[in-house]
Amino acid sequence: MSEGKALVPRLRFPEFREVGKWQQSTLEQLVVMRSGGTPSKANPEFWNGSIPWVSAKDMKQFFLEDTEDHISTAAVDEGAKLVPTGTLLMLTRGMTLLKDVPICVLRRKMSFNQDVKALRPKKDVDGLFLGLLLLGNKHRLLKMVDIAGHGTGRLNTDKLKGLELLLPQPAEQQRIANCLSSLDALIAAQADKIDALKTHKKGLMQQLFPREGETVPRLRFPEFREAGEWKFTKAKYLFSNRVEHGEDGLPIYSVTMNNGLAKRDSLDRKIDDISHSTGNKKVHKHDIAYNMMRMWQGASGVAIEDCMVSPAYVILAPSDGVCAEFYGYFLKLPQSLQVLTAHSQGLTKDRLRLYYKDFAQIPLPQPTLGEQQKIANCLSSLDALIATQADKLDALKTHKKGLMQQLFPGPEAVAA
Numbered sequence: 001m002s003e004g005k006a007l008v009p010r011l012r013f014p015e016f017r018e019v020g021k022w023q024q025s026t027l028e029q030l031v032v033m034r035s036g037g038t039p040s041k042a043n044p045e046f047w048n049g050s051i052p053w054v055s056a057k058d059m060k061q062f063f064l065e066d067t068e069d070h071i072s073t074a075a076v077d078e079g080a081k082l083v084p085t086g087t088l089l090m091l092t093r094g095m096t097l098l099k100d101v102p103i104c105v106l107r108r109k110m111s112f113n114q115d116v117k118a119l120r121p122k123k124d125v126d127g128l129f130l131g132l133l134l135l136g137n138k139h140r141l142l143k144m145v146d147i148a149g150h151g152t153g154r155l156n157t158d159k160l161k162g163l164e165l166l167l168p169q170p171a172e173q174q175r176i177a178n179c180l181s182s183l184d185a186l187i188a189a190q191a192d193k194i195d196a197l198k199t200h201k202k203g204l205m206q207q208l209f210p211r212e213g214e215t216v217p218r219l220r221f222p223e224f225r226e227a228g229e230w231k232f233t234k235a236k237y238l239f240s241n242r243v244e245h246g247e248d249g250l251p252i253y254s255v256t257m258n259n260g261l262a263k264r265d266s267l268d269r270k271i272d273d274i275s276h277s278t279g280n281k282k283v284h285k286h287d288i289a290y291n292m293m294r295m296w297q298g299a300s301g302v303a304i305e306d307c308m309v310s311p312a313y314v315i316l317a318p319s320d321g322v323c324a325e326f327y328g329y330f331l332k333l334p335q336s337l338q339v340l341t342a343h344s345q346g347l348t349k350d351r352l353r354l355y356y357k358d359f360a361q362i363p364l365p366q367p368t369l370g371e372q373q374k375i376a377n378c379l380s381s382l383d384a385l386i387a388t389q390a391d392k393l394d395a396l397k398t399h400k401k402g403l404m405q406q407l408f409p410g411p412e413a414v415a416a
Contacts, residue, residue, distance in 0.1 A: 031122060033118070187397060241317075281309055
């Protein structure tokens with residue numbers, strides 16, 4: 001390590017500021033490394049037991065509680081590897097390594113396959129701290145990945161063992177781990193809050209719209225309880241097919257499955273075939289745009305401003321007395337998607353298309369405009385609350401990322 005490299009983090013808890021520098025080690029000095037394996041698929045007695053068995057598909061979160069596949073004690077008796085709670089797992093082979101190096105901390109005793117390495121911390125090494133330290137060095141791990149046969153990513157064991165890391169004394173390790181795990185608990189609680197709001201919204205939508213074969217919703221706002229049954233009207237009387245060319249200067253939008261219309265420059269995709277107005281379609285504010293090839297999967301959304309979209313979209317212009325936002329929610333309901341699928345054309349499900357002429361024949365519910373707006377306002381307020389909570393979650397994650405950069409020495413402190 002060359003002279004002048006920072007051997008302490010930029011942010012340090014007061015009680016450790018005079019303790020001294022962090023010590024350089026290799027990963028091999030810090031852990032006992034073990035390889036996994038796959039019990040014979042030909043022997044059914046080895047599978048569907050109670051012991052979690054980890055493969056790449058399970059390694060999507062830092063703390064691992066359970067797995068999709070399970071093995072039996074018979075498989076362990078025949079040599080399947082079993083590691084205790086607190087063990088770190090790292091994916092060392094697979095296509096995932098071309099973009100990420102999954103690292104997990106086990107919350108219970110588990111087994112694992114041959115594409116995964118188990119890292120059991122040695123004495124004076126806090127497993128949670130080490131896991132967080134490895135997360136902070138993921139960019140260096142990615143540089144170690146090479147390509148095996150068939151384009152599969154591979155993390156060489158010798159390179160992994162030689163990974164240089166800086167480690168403080170056990171008390172400081174634990175202090176950092178406790179700080180960051182408390183922040184993880186806040187992040188998890190915030191994520192749970194968002195999930196609860198989404199579940200509430202899903203249930204509320206099922207109550208605010210009539211079920212199949214019914215003409216009134218199960219839940220109705222007091223001022224509409226005596227308004228009578230909802231009538232059903234063919235879509236062509238509620239929406240016309242807007243066909244207007246795009247205009248230079250209009251923002252470009254695309255339909256997402258979950259979030260409706262979103263600006264293209266905010267999505268993880270290129271601005272390609274619709275980067276110019278020629279041939280594209282103009283969408284007016286409050287129009288509904290849908291992808292005719294994905295409408296039956298929920299690819300529709302209400303425009304929040306004038307914009308333009310790909311020619312592959314159908315633009316629904318609402319008639320007088322129609323609240324587009326109400327129908328935007330209605331068209332996302334599972335029962336609505338079933339109807340849209342039934343009216344789509346194509347030889348296979350992957351090639352279904354819902355043309356306007358077919359959509360126009362679908363009977364849609366038509367409560368009074370006041371009730372439409374009341375339902376739309378209720379659900380949009382809930383969406384706004386979900387968005388606010390999602391922003392808070394993003395802020396917590398950003399704070400954690402910045403905190404980790406402060407609590408660990410920078411990458412210049414160790415060999416790349």
